[in-house]
Amino acid sequence: MVAEKGARKARGAAPVRGFGVQRVYGVLRQEIIEMTLEPGQALDETRLSERFEMSRTPVREALVLLAAEGLITTLPNRNTIVSTINFETLPVYFDALTLMYRVTTRLAAMHRADVDIEVMREHAARFDTAVQNADALAMIGSNRDLHVAIAEAGRNLFYTEFFTRLLDSGRRILRIYYRTFDDHLPRQYVDEHAAIIASIVARDADLADRLATEHARQIVRQIQSFLSSDVGAKLVLESQRPS
Numbered sequence: 001m002v003a004e005k006g007a008r009k010a011r012g013a014a015p016v017r018g019f020g021v022q023r024v025y026g027v028l029r030q031e032i033i034e035m036t037l038e039p040g041q042a043l044d045e046t047r048l049s050e051r052f053e054m055s056r057t058p059v060r061e062a063l064v065l066l067a068a069e070g071l072i073t074t075l076p077n078r079n080t081i082v083s084t085i086n087f088e089t090l091p092v093y094f095d096a097l098t099l100m101y102r103v104t105t106r107l108a109a110m111h112r113a114d115v116d117i118e119v120m121r122e123h124a125a126r127f128d129t130a131v132q133n134a135d136a137l138a139m140i141g142s143n144r145d146l147h148v149a150i151a152e153a154g155r156n157l158f159y160t161e162f163f164t165r166l167l168d169s170g171r172r173i174l175r176i177y178y179r180t181f182d183d184h185l186p187r188q189y190v191d192e193h194a195a196i197i198a199s200i201v202a203r204d205a206d207l208a209d210r211l212a213t214e215h216a217r218q219i220v221r222q223i224q225s226f227l228s229s230d231v232g233a234k235l236v237l238e239s240q241r242p243s
Contacts (some may be wrong), residue, residue, distance in 0.1 A: 020054050025063035027052075030137060032071045032082055033171050039084040043072060070169055085172055087227065094223075097170065098216040100163040104147070105196060105212035109205040116153035119203055123149055124193045131190055134183040138199025146193060153200065156167050177219055180226045 028048075031037040043063065049056045063080060066072045073083045108116070123146035132136035144167045163210040176187060192215050199208040226232040 009047060011195070020052070020058035021065070024048065024052050024054070024059050025065045028062060028066060029069075031139065032066070033137065033175050035172060035175065037082050038229075039082050039172075041082045045080075045082045079144075079153065088116065090173070090223075090227075093166070093170065093173075094220045097166050098220065100159065100166055101147070101212040101216040102164055102209050104151035104154050104156075104159055105200065106205045107156055107159070108150045109153045109200045109203050109208040112200050112203075116149065119149045119195065120146060120153070120197050120200070122195060124190075127193060128190050131185045131216045134167045134185075136175060136178045136183045137181075138170055139178055139185065143162040143174070144171075150196070150200065173223060174219075176232075177223050177240065180222055 010144045028037065028043075030215060037043075045063070048059045052059065067080075071083055072080055074080050086161065098232050125140050126142035127139060127146060130136075130142055144164075147167060148160065148164050151163045154160070192211065196208060196211045196215065197210055
């Protein structure tokens with residue numbers, strides 16, 4: 001009987017701990033992407049455990065998850081900080097991003113199945129709803145999921161993995177992009193997704209390539225325009241400031 005109670009207690013403890021990890025991870029992830037926690041800002045396990053009113057173990061596990069996503073960095077002195085944004089590498093990042101938009105969308109038009117279209121439309125609908133609600137985090141997530149689904153429809157695992165990493169590593173850049181619109185994204189960007197999906201449905205690889213190219217380039221132009229502004233220049237300087 002005692003053993004049975006102990007087993008039930010053990011079974012009940014795991015979800016609580018798991019929930020704690022997910023709670024810390026979710027809150028910190030949102031704050032990092034929103035840049036409420038600024039690039040280079042220190043993250044102290046003790047202070048975080050006090051903030052979330054839990055032991056350091058779930059906090060530490062949450063930090064491991066965030067580190068795996070590249071959102072935080074552990075320095076040689078074992079201090080943990082919010083990962084900085086390396087604006088100097090943006091030109092080559094944008095080149096790679098634009099290329100992967102083109103390649104994956106072209107391949108999707110060539111190799112897609114009907115079930116792929118259904119998945120794309122589901123993610124596009126989520127993006128549409130997020131735009132209507134001016135929900136930046138939902139826009140970032142649904143946009144990422146849509147373009148990963150397009151890549152998966154192209155049936156090239158290596159392109160899909162690489163593009164997914166690019167999209168994930170650029171979440172804060174995309175957050176800056178949406179902020180330039182005060183999170184009220186013009187309707188044309190929802191329509192662009194619809195046009196890209198239509199070109200994939202039609203199996204028109206050349207049109208899909210052209211639409212994906214322009215879709216990527218307008219994102220790049222908007223971000224570059226922002227970074228050249230006074231506000232953007234200040235953000236770049238702050239990201240280079242020692243923590």
